[in-house]
Amino acid sequence: MGSIFRKLSLAGVATVFSTAALAADLPAPVIEHIPQVPVVTGGWYLRGDIGYKIYQDPDVSYSSIEFQNESLDDTAVIGIGVGYRFNEYFRSDVTLDYEFQSNFEGNAPCATCGVGGTASSSTETADIDVWTVLWNAYFDLGTWNNFTPYVGGGIGASYVNVDGIRFSNPDGSSGAYPGDGHWSFSWALMAGASYAFNPNLSLDAGYRYLNIGDGYSETFSTAGATAKIKYEDLQAHEIRVGLRYTFDSAPAYLPVEPIVTKY
Template structure:
């Protein structure tokens, strides 16, 4: 009986040793952790400055007796713009913002055929100053990000408050007439844009872009003392090419993923 128990004990020890040897030959278990990238999104503020190049508008002088008198050789000076806005990054590819812009005064100039002039073919020089406030709701598609640069395209709709002032007329004989009253009106406005953002940090980024903007029309005050009664000058097709540079601040640090340590194998000291 003693010999049987001794052999059974030796067999048990052999089994334990064999199991330990086999376990030592197995690879160390590794539990990998896949980091979760937070969803894109967050509010941002923006500020912009830009330079506007206006296309040539269409000018006319509305006279109750002779109707619309179309101008010739119309032009509209360049202007500066300043803007602010608040927006939201919906996901990695789409964002939207609401912007308020002010566009400084630009002088519109046209030449009207002189009715009743002694010499045929003479023109009077007609001018007016035009400045604009715009409120726009914009949407952008962020195409992708390469080396912190994110190109985008977008579109916007809104309203433009177009104000015309300082109406002046210079006749061929050198006589002048001035009308200092302001006349403002709200127009439907729309824009198309393209540009690129460069992210200095997860919060701060530089935005450089181009915007094509249609602002509608402008009308001067009614001119009641030009001989024929209530006349009004009108400038149509107010379209501008804007080149803008701005800064954006994103409150939650943008869409950048946090830094994670690489996955490490789990080991035991036992």
């Protein structure tokens, strides 16, 4: 019995030493460090735009007199803005646009302005220019080969300046009315695409629908009434192109656990 016990003990000791020797021969575990992965975090940007503005026909009236054949000439628009990209799908900016002077023309029915005091219509003209401030939000729909299509909307206010109001009657009489400037609620819808030349500079081209609101003359008296000329429902379609410059910002990194290779 003692002989058997001694043999088992010697076998156990041999096993321990052989295991230790094998462990000593194995290489140490290798810890593989994976590089930190940068993620899109956004950044501040500046933008500048130019565009071509196509006005829809407005609704114009004075007291109970409804104008006819109203039209606003096409014009140009320039703008600047500052914004922030929150992630790869959402960005927002505040923009200031100046819409160059557009010429209004329409006809106002009159009871005695025709030749010989007959009923007719006068020719009414005015110059309208607009400043617009908008807060805009955009949803970028993904990027393919540096092209990023987007849709967006904006709300804000427009300062509508009406000036150079004149009338000309068929009987040869003419005159002028006082213009005025007013703030009006405005809103916009837009769609387009940008092309990234590099991480900082992008070309932006798109369409914008802009509802400017209303414009007014000063209050004056004529044709037995005292009122303002109302230039209502001013709205336009715009084709715009511009540049957007995004400032460098320190990238954020996703934490990654190291991989340990065991043998």
